[in-house]
Amino acid sequence: MWSPHPFHWVPAGGLRHASTDPHPNGGLAYPDNxxxxxxxxxxxxxxxxxxxxxxxxxxxxxxxxxxxxGIIPPVAVSA
Ligand SMILES: [Zn+2]
Known part of the structure; x- marks a missing residue:
């Protein structure tokens, strides 16, 4: 399955997180829960x-x- 980046965004717990988990069943998003x-x-x-x-x-x-x-983050972004 084509993916522009090696991660997906996933809204959870009041924030949008990122994940490298594949979307289930070849879908375009993670189903609720x-x-x-x-x-x-x-x-x-x-x-x-x-x-x-x-x-x-x-x-x-x-x-x-x-x-x-592989992109150098802006100065404001840090873990
Ligand atoms: Zn997170």
Whole structure:
């Protein structure tokens, strides 16, 4: 399955985290309540719905996505 980056965003617990877990069943997102390993450590249960996509980004996950993408992060981004 084509993916532009080696991670996905996953809204969970009031923040948008990032995960390298594949989407289940070849889907385009993690279904509600999917247990997902996140880059900041541990697991969260995915939350679907329009509002959750507006939650703030988890700062440690964001820093890891820069590492995974091979992009040097702005100074303001750190784990
Ligand atoms: Zn996170």
């Amino acid at each position: 999917t247990e997902v390993g996140v880059l900041c450590g541990g697991t969260h249960r995915a939350h679907s719905g329009d509002e959750s996509w507006l939650w703030p980004v988890c700062a440690p996950c964001r820093a890891h996505t820069y590492e995974l993408s």
